Amino acid sequence: MEEDIDTRKINNSFLRDHSYATEADIISTVEFNHTGELLATGDKGGRVVIFQREQESKNQVHRRGEYNVYSTFQSHEPEFDYLKSLEIEEKINKIRWLPQQNAAYFLLSTNDKTVKLWKVSERDKRPEGYNLKDEEGRLRDPATITTLRVPVLRPMDLMVEATPRRVFANAHTYHINSISVNSDYETYMSADDLRINLWNFEITNQSFNIVDIKPANMEELTEVITAAEFHPHHCNTFVYSSSKGTIRLCDMRASALCDRHTKFFEEPEDPSNRSFFSEIISSISDVKFSHSGRYIMTRDYLTVKVWDLNMENRPIETYQVHDYLRSKLCSLYENDCIFDKFECRDVTLEASRENSKPRAILKPRKVCVGGKRRKDEISVDSLDFSKKILHTAWHPSENIIAVAATNNLYIFQDKVN
Amino acid sequence: MEVQKEAQRIMTLSVWKMYHSRMQRGGLRLHRSLQLSLVMRSARELYLSAKVEAHEPPEVPSSVARSPDPRLHPPREAQAAAEAASTDGEQPCPEPMDTQEAPKAEETPARCAPRPAKVSRKRRSSSLSDGGDAGLVPSKKARLEEEGAEEGESAEVPERLQAPPAQAEGAFPNLARVLQRRFSGLLNCSPSAPPTAPPPPACEAKPACRSADSVLNVLVRAVVAF
Numbered sequence: 294m295e296e297d298i299d300t301r302k303i304n305n306s307f308l309r310d311h312s313y314a315t316e317a318d319i320i321s322t323v324e325f326n327h328t329g330e331l332l333a334t335g336d337k338g339g340r341v342v343i344f345q346r347e348q349e350s351k352n353q354v355h356r357r358g359e360y361n362v363y364s365t366f367q368s369h370e371p372e373f374d375y376l377k378s379l380e381i382e383e384k385i386n387k388i389r390w391l392p393q394q395n396a397a398y399f400l401l402s403t404n405d406k407t408v409k410l411w412k413v414s415e416r417d418k419r420p421e422g423y424n425l426k427d428e429e430g431r432l433r434d435p436a437t438i439t440t441l442r443v444p445v446l447r448p449m450d451l452m453v454e455a456t457p458r459r460v461f462a463n464a465h466t467y468h469i470n471s472i473s474v475n476s477d478y479e480t481y482m483s484a485d486d487l488r489i490n491l492w493n494f495e496i497t498n499q500s501f502n503i504v505d506i507k508p509a510n511m512e513e514l515t516e517v518i519t520a521a522e523f524h525p526h527h528c529n530t531f532v533y534s535s536s537k538g539t540i541r542l543c544d545m546r547a548s549a550l551c552d553r554h555t556k557f558f559e560e561p562e563d564p565s566n567r568s569f570f571s572e573i574i575s576s577i578s579d580v581k582f583s584h585s586g587r588y589i590m591t592r593d594y595l596t597v598k599v600w601d602l603n604m605e606n607r608p609i610e611t612y613q614v615h616d617y618l619r620s621k622l623c624s625l626y627e628n629d630c631i632f633d634k635f636e637c638r639d640v641t642l643e644a645s646r647e648n649s650k651p652r653a654i655l656k657p658r659k660v661c662v663g664g665k666r667r668k669d670e671i672s673v674d675s676l677d678f679s680k681k682i683l684h685t686a687w688h689p690s691e692n693i694i695a696v697a698a699t700n701n702l703y704i705f706q707d708k709v710n
Numbered sequence: 711m712e713v714q715k716e717a718q719r720i721m722t723l724s725v726w727k728m729y730h731s732r733m734q735r736g737g738l739r740l741h742r743s744l745q746l747s748l749v750m751r752s753a754r755e756l757y758l759s760a761k762v763e764a765h766e767p768p769e770v771p772s773s774v775a776r777s778p779d780p781r782l783h784p785p786r787e788a789q790a791a792a793e794a795a796s797t798d799g800e801q802p803c804p805e806p807m808d809t810q811e812a813p814k815a816e817e818t819p820a821r822c823a824p825r826p827a828k829v830s831r832k833r834r835s836s837s838l839s840d841g842g843d844a845g846l847v848p849s850k851k852a853r854l855e856e857e858g859a860e861e862g863e864s865a866e867v868p869e870r871l872q873a874p875p876a877q878a879e880g881a882f883p884n885l886a887r888v889l890q891r892r893f894s895g896l897l898n899c900s901p902s903a904p905p906t907a908p909p910p911p912a913c914e915a916k917p918a919c920r921s922a923d924s925v926l927n928v929l930v931r932a933v934v935a936f
Contacts, residue, residue: 379737405736467740486740517741536741569720569756572748576741623716626749627723632742 318700322684325695326390326398329688332360332695333400334702335385339369341402341455343413344702360695360704364413366455369404381406387472389481399458401481405468408483410459410494416452420444464490464500471520477528484521484533491545503551504533504543519634520580532582532589538562538575540591542602558589558600560607570622570631578634592637595619633683711764717757724750 317338324333332344345363372381382405391399397414422444427433467486474481482491482503489504504521508514516537524530529545541554562571574594581590588609589600595616598608614635618625625631684697692707728746732738 377737380735382736384736468736470741514740514744517744519741536744569717569749569752572752573745576745623720626720629727632745 315700320684320697320700320702321384322386322388323686323695323697323702324388324390324400325686325688326400327392327689329690329693331363331390331398332686332704333388333390333402334695334697335368335388335402336700337382337384339367339371339383339385339404341366341368341385341388341400341411343398343453364453364455366411368402368409368411368457369407372406386469389472389474391474392478394478401472401474403469403472403483406462406465408461408469408472408492409457410461411455412458413453413455416454417448417450418446419449421447459494459497461492461497461500464492467517470518471522473522473531475523475528476526480528482521482523482531484518486517489518489521489531489533501549503545503549505550505552519577522580522582525582525584525586527586532580534577534580534591536576537572538577538593540577540580540589540600556602556605558605558608560598566619568622570626573626573631574622579637581637590637592635594631594633594635597637636684713760714757714764717753717760720753721750721757724753 317336317340319337320334321337322335325331326333330346332346334342334344336342341364342362343364344360346358346360349358368385369383371383373379374381384404385402386405387401387403389401391401391410393399397412400411400413402409402411421428422442424438424441424444425433425435461483465483465485465488467488469483469485472481472483479495480491480493482489483500484490484504487505487507488502490500491503492500504518506516506518516535516539519534519536521531521533524532530542531545532540532542534540538559540558542556542558543551544555545551547553547555562575577591577593579592582588583590587602589602591598591600591608592614595614595618597612597614599610599612600608622631686695688694694705696703696705724746728743728750731742731746
């Protein structure tokens with residue numbers, strides 16, 4: 294126990310070195326659950342905040358459900374790897390909800406090295422009338438007990454508890470960049486820069502390595518894994534994207550180690566667009582399956598591409614997201630913005646196949662702001678790169694988007710009625 | 711010239727970023743480091759190809775004009791490089807980050823890559839009439855360039871070799887020089903090697919693995935420590 298306290302002291306002194314107070318609030322991931330009732334956000338300080346949508350009451354029909362804080366808990370703490378003399382950041386990289394199977398909610402949250410399964414449950418009743426304890430919980434002297442009673446459940450103020458149910462640690466040498474729950478709801482995978490591991494939810498001390506792209510000689514390293522996702526229906530199929538702009542589809546039935554892909558998706562590079570930064574901007578930052586599982590959507594720095602799984606040589610659609618940045622790549626490189634990773638968010642992919650307003654639908658980040666400004670004829674130069682939006686989430690069934698800008702969360706709802 | 715300056719600026723910027731990324735929380739990020747090294751490699755290639763193009767026609771008057779410039783720039787930049795490098799204690803391979811004062815640069819290639827350094831030194835000495843400690847001190851490099859330019863066609867390849875070192879400016883002059891020497895080593899190992907500088911037979915094997923990326927090698931060596 295004392296060791297833990299010391300660790301925390303050491304870590305805290307690290308933390309206070311720079312202006313950490315506000316940095317810890319920066320939201321690093323946003324995710325709706327499957328019904329859209331709950332919205333989870335993870336921040337750089339290792340906290341998870343869950344918002345719940347208000348039930349629409351009869352007397353306020355015109356007001357759509359608002360999201361209020363439901364639960365807050367500290368998911369990850371900063372750690373120190375003594376062997377490598379490295380700090381392990383507590384920043385939450387990804388949150389994934391499990392489908393609801395009972396009254397409690399389950400989610401996976403991960404930092405760079407450790408994945409945790411959290412159970413979020415409500416408690417609105419508490420037992421009263423214990424025999425051996427009094428109301429404050431103090432033990433009663435058995436000699437004073439003359440009668441026996443059965444404790445009764447009495448209603449209390451709603452309390453939401455979050456408890457860590459599983460901790461999946463020590464399986465990744467490199468930094469975890471994505472997690473994905475399998476459609477069998479028994480397994481999930483975690484992907485770092487060079488390896489992907491398959492876990493069973495019940496087993497925390499073992500994982501299967503299913504992809505390993507680490508070269509024997511690290512000097513020959515040319516690409517890393519950037520994102521991975523399971524197929525929504527086929528529990529044996531998954532895809533992973535690389536920093537070279539390629540996507541590989543793998544079938545776990547083919548072999549235990551899926552180093553040889555089943556399908557390989559790559560678009561030949563347009564030589565006219567070559568620049569110093571071609572390799573950086575072609576790196577895929579996120580990959581998502583469509584609901585049907587027939588299409589995948591990938592996001593690199595300047596474009597969003599939609600691929601048909603049956604066609605590997607080029608995407609079926611390409612959307613230029615902020616092409617106006619293409620001329621600004623150099624200054625983006627200087628202020629590190631070129632390394633930003635954007636996410637793919639579009640649940641209604643099939644419906645939006647006609648290219649109506651792709652920007653508005655697909656990726657409401659800085660692009661929205663930039664787009665509006667352009668209509669008002671303000672130049673690209675005035676775009677404030679510090680006001681960028683990197684994390685968004687789309688409600689699974691309604692037109693509600695949650696947008697995270699540094700340490701603020703904005704929820705936009707469609708005013709249809 | 712503009713292209714060269716831009717490429718050089720991006721190269722130095724990349725090195726700076728790489729250096730600073732090692733100090734951030736969470737340790738070296740593999741993906742980020744890979745991206746930085748890719749940018750650096752493309753900047754370097756562009757820089758060198760632009761330089762090769764610029765030096766194809768022998769430019770005697772311009773080389774004379776260039777001679778005072780290298781003398782002015784490197785003293786200031788070598789100092790900056792030394793400051794930056796002195797805090798860099800734990801770099802496993804001493805190659806590019808080991809930016810000491812200009813005279814010590816001779817040692818870096820010798821320490822890390824005996825064969826290419828030998829090759830390049832051999833070539834330099836073969837093309838230089840006076841031999842000796844050439845190519846590292848700016849004033850001597852400028853003179854080298856003039857000689858190379860005057861020699862004409864028979865010394866076409868050595869001239870190309872001399873040209874890059876003369877232009878090794880920037881915040882990390884020795885880094886750029888080492889990189890250029892490496893790249894020049896690759897250039898000279900092509901079948902059309904001149905008789906004046908016969909490359910050792912193993913030179914062909916070396917570039918094959920080193921052509922991947924010398925900078926990447928160094929960088930990844932740091933990562934391998936993880």
